[in-house]
Amino acid sequence: MALMITDECINCDVCEPECPNGAISQGDEIYQIDPNKCTECVGHFDEPQCQQVCPVDCIPLNPDVVETKEQLMEKFVRLTGKTA
Known part of the structure; x- marks a missing residue:
């Protein structure tokens, strides 16, 4: 599964720089x-x-994006070009 940010987000800016894939960005109201x-x-x-x-x-x-560890690893390889 992918992760998601709920509306409890306080826009503290600490999560975005921690993401190694650049998956986190500022949205209209929350990350x-x-x-x-x-x-x-x-x-x-x-x-x-x-x-x-x-x-x-x-x-x-995120319950709407169900993925196995194997699928997540395949995505990692696709995004980074690195081998598992």
Whole structure:
């Protein structure tokens, strides 16, 4: 699954620079995560970095974008050009 940012976001700006895929950007009102770029940090880190730094815990899994760890790894390879 990709991650998503809920409306509990306080726009603190700490998640965006932590994303190794550049999946997080400022939306109209709150930050948003591009599910096409989000790998939940698979291939980069053991845990999603945005979740680790979020002070209000507003970055859950996106139930509309269901992906396995294997699919997330395939996306990592496609985005970075690195091999698994």
